[in-house]
Amino acid sequence: MTALTFTLKSPLQQRLDVSPLVPDVLLGKSEKEIALLPLQYGNRRIAAAELFDIEGSDAESVCISGSPKLDFAGRAMTRGALKIEGDAGAYLGMQMKGGRLCVSGSAGLYAACELKGGLVEIAGDTGDLLGAALPGNKKGMSEGIVIVRGSAGDRVGDHMRRGSILIEGRAGAYLGARMTAGTIAVRGDIGPCAGYAMKRGTLLLYGSSSAIGATFNDCGLHTLGFLPLLLKGYEGLNTCFSDPQARCARVRRLAGDLSVQGKGEILLVA
């Protein structure tokens, strides 16, 4: 069986909500039912077949041609695989609970926001508020793994609660702001105000960081036993963080944010 593939007939003029195009919804549906599936396109609802050429039959493995206007891809999905060929818009993988979501291009704002499980992989860059809580909410990403091969915007992991975000490129300002727990690892440089108001959790930084806030105190250089275990957990994800040689790194531990609870940590790889 070949992957159920949705190819855009023409470039999108409006923003398109593709949240119904996930294995959970598509499994068990006939070709006709899939073709008639209503999608929110701008301010109107439109049948999927009007926007997409639909091929293939394996609804466990869905492929959608990308566009920066393609919003809510993989929203609340719990199983299977979803691949976006190209860019994705905002709210990629929002509240996703399981399965694997891959984007071969970049993603917009609020990618993996309030993620509850599964794996989100973005080959390009991503916008602000990756893995964050939706506006007004206080629980960001609470489980799962997010891999960004490129760079991420500001406020990555805002209000993050659990899970891992692995960024192979750079990250913007306010990394891990208001984090409750979880792990964010960044290979490249990061912007200012990392860990602002973080209560618990770990920021694992490999690149140079802008000045860390005065509310983080230096706890010295350490070889931490949990790091090899943590990095071994990323084995099979094909990221630079799972490199066996990097597992025994020594880190400088900064505890904070002391203006709130102070139980979080920024680990600067020596």
Next chain:
Amino acid sequence: MIINGVHIDETFAEAFPMRATRVIVTAQNLKWAYHAAQAMTGFATSVIACGCEAGIERELGPSETPDGRPGVSALLFAMGGKGLAKQLETRAGQCVLTSPTSALFAGIDEGEQIPLGKNLRYFGDGFQISKRIGGKRYWRVPVMDGEFLCQETTGMIKAVGGGNFLILAESQPQALAGCEAAIEAMRKIPNVIMPFPGGVVRSGSKVGSKYKALPASTNDAFCPTLKGQVRTELSPEIESVMEIVIDGLSDADIAKAMRAGIEAACGLGAANGIRRISAGNYGGKLGPFLFHLREIMA
């Protein structure tokens, strides 16, 4: 049945159901993993007065441990789940948490989960950090040498305790040599421990005593110095008897270990003073698992 001049008695060893868990202790090197594991499994020879029976199962290479450091696996057995959980927590807290560079992980995932670091974490006095890795929760407890890393829980399963056999020899050194050979062979079998010192018991016991307070007392029928005083099980040439007790995760594991041990003891043979192999048989009153020596060696 006679193997290499050694008579195998037509009897059986009686064993009883227990609850068991396996933990993995790692450290900077094998020496310190052993220090922690030996302390944790110390004074854990018999449930009669130790609370649990425990022992080191085997050494683990860095590729076999969760954190990629050298380690050892240890098995702990108790008569009930509550007792096992209590013993595990006390021993882990007093012996592994305190041991330099150590970390403690679950060695069994299945079964009912009992606390490992779940309560030990409070030693961190609020500075302990939780990490969920691969669906499992770990605790990082700040300690003076760095951090004590401990998995939150470990699995507890049904197991079998009290498998045994007796080596009867012409002299004490010969009985001990037979036991040493047996233990060396049995240590290669997975899922079993021989909880007594060096794996060997010289004080085999019978159920009950003339003293009401004691649940067990010396197995007079197998005491060579009482040959003339009691209804003995020993022939004139037997001068020393030693027992090997085996706890295993299943009856099949115990049977496999018994076979390996008896084979090794018989390997020394009558020429080296090993004359008989017998077993602790309590008339079927001790437990439902019966290990017939001749069936095992057939």
